[in-house]
Amino acid sequence: MTERESAADIEACAARWVVRVDQGELPAGETAELESWLAGDPRRLGAYVRAQAGWTLLDRARVLGGEATTPAPARPPSRRALLAGGGVAAAAACIAALFVPRLLAARYGTAVGEIRRVPLADGSMAAINTDTTLEVAMKPGKREVRLDRGEAWFQVAKDAQRPFVVESGPVRVRAVGTAFSVRRRDGGSEVLVTEGVVEVWSEGTGEAPRRVTAGERVFASDSAGAARPVPASLEITRELAWREGQIVLDGEAFGAAAEEFNRYNARKIVIVDRGLADQRLVGWFRTNEPESFARAAAASFGGRVTVRGDAILVEAGTRLAE
Structure with a gap:
């Protein structure tokens, strides 16, 4: 039956x-x-x-x-x-x-070199940097964003009844109506606040949330919580220049700058002579022009550039080799 x-x-x-x-x-x-x-x-x-x-x-x-x-x-x-x-x-x-x-969750991602601006359902806006994944869930009592990898800047619409919380590994960033960026790094996340106030903490550490105000930055460790915020108002505009497809250098080491360019491009800058990595640079460059940057950098310290396939090799020139 x-x-x-x-x-x-x-x-x-x-x-x-x-x-x-x-x-x-x-x-x-x-x-x-x-x-x-x-x-x-x-x-x-x-x-x-x-x-x-x-x-x-x-x-x-x-x-x-x-x-x-x-x-x-x-x-x-x-x-x-x-x-x-x-x-x-x-x-x-x-x-x-x-x-x-x-229905309430939306997932966004960018490829290497891609930068997107995405309006969110609550009226907020997210600028999503290269090689980044986000998942956004608009819930009745909370707006949740999960940053699996990469970096994003958020301009948050005010809604006192629904805080805006970004989850980046164990790190949490909570805001109501403000603007800030979160970048996922090894062992933690870096937060830059451009407007208003946010609270930053790491789940499971037992540490109280840190209040971070406009013009400050903080690194939150996955295992130890947020450090003391430090002033960064002069650095924030430069460090968020990626929103306009730019990299702005003001005394950064060549090695660090090369790593930054490599985030945006399949063609990678390779520093053959590691002694060049500490050379300091100043300049404004497009994120999608790694060869132009490498040649300008090499010219500034007497190096030379050779392109082999997807590798942009930077070596010491005659002057530096002596």
Whole structure:
């Protein structure tokens, strides 16, 4: 004897059908499958209509999630289905439990050398640096951003009821309405604040959050929490020049500058003579012009540049070799 389908199974199946219909017109074969499923048990029509109603209640959540804003209308299977009633709230709760996390989360990524500006659903804006991944979830009580790797600058829309929290490994950065950047580094994350105030801490360390104000920077270790913030107002504009596709050097070592350029390019600068790495440089360069930078740097200290495939080799010249 075949076991009778439970009400919970019917509701779950109805929810899946509503989602499939909502994504676009069903092929003929799937339409026939849906009609056959509906005809197979008198309880299914009511479940289908309740699922449609619950899905409609989630339209606002779909917009917040940044997904398609013009979904294909779900066709009622029959006139009889329009008369089915009751259980709308239960169906909505069921569908919400299954699908709201997906609807409210959006994932963004950049390739090497790519820089993106992304408007977020709450009115905030994120500038995403090279080789970075972000996941954004707009929840009722909190706006959550996970920075898996890379760097991003956030201009946060004010919403006192929903703090904006960036998770970068164990490091947490919390703000309400402000502007700041987070860069994931080995063993921790660096935070620069350009506007307002943020709180920075590391989960599991037992350390109290550090307040970091506009014009300050702080490094938060994964294992030891946030250090004492230090003034950085003169450095912040230069260090965030990547938002405009620029690298600005003001006395940085050639080795560190080369590493920075290598973040943005498949063609890598290779310092053949390591004694050159400590040479200090000043200048303004485009992030996507590593060879121009290498030649300008080499000229400043008498070195020479050789390009071999994707390697830009920098060696000591005659003057330095003597």
